[in-house]
Amino acid sequence: MVKKNQLGKTDLYVSPIGLGTNAVGGHNLFPNLNDETGKEMVRTAINNGINFLDTAYIYGPEHSERLIGEVLKETGNRKEMVIATKGAHKFVDGKVVFDNSPAFLKESVESSLKRLQTDYIDLFYIHFPDNDTPKNEAVGALKELKEAGKIRAIGVSNFSIEQLKEANKDGYVDVIQSEYNLFKRWAEKDLLPYTAENNISFIPYFPLASGLLGGKYHKDSTFIDGRAKNPLFQGxxxxxxxxxxxxxxxxxxxKDAETAHVVLAWYLTRDSIDALIPGAKQPDQVMENLKTLEISLSQEEIEKIDHIFHN
Structure with missing residues (x-):
């Protein structure tokens, strides 16, 4: 059995290794995805003790939520699962804009509930901030949905420290999801201290820095996708x-382990990081991610890794 961690101050208890599902139905994000493979990844996660699934409206769009909803219906164990999804993207004249208005967020939650075939969402995030809505008003709308039993916890994603403080003016924010990895540690300056102080759970995305921290690349590796333009992969x-x-x-x-597992295990030693949501493209990668939980790092190793990436 995978031991569960409490997400911040919520009543949600999750497997420390969850599953990021942007490759489950995220046809707008990845080429050549197969829906049945995506559903099998979700089944593999559920069957092996992972109870934390992270999706979003924009993965597909809409399709990732639908596929997860189908698997939840089929497996019949919705109550054991913690489902996180996100909203804020809106298509206007074929272009994507962000909308944090209370009306749009409430509409987004209702739409996600239908696609996921559930009557509540465990964790709903505002996926990106917009430029107009006061963030405490946006979160206030989610608080109303929480009181109505539509969602169980309130999240924000991609918020700056100023936006997070405004969003949390009334103490309603439970979780923030933001970019953080050993190469990009800016969150340590203000976000992580704030989340630790306010008992907000911090969920990092891109934890393996587009695979660079996975230990699979070498000096002669060539890249033709987004990595080719990523400064981390330059010269x-x-x-x-x-x-x-x-x-x-x-x-x-x-430790007879993979580099990626050691990196992921290091994140779980950080204050306010209660869980990780590495992605996968195949069911066997879901199983690979779980090996992180077999890694135990000594204080000396934790400090050594910290030091390597501070230089």
Missing amino acids: ETYLKNLEKVEKIREIAQA
């Missing part, structure tokens, strides 16, 4: 980054 920076990853690999090899 001298890329070579220095590989040297850092190599030092993690040494720690991993001593």
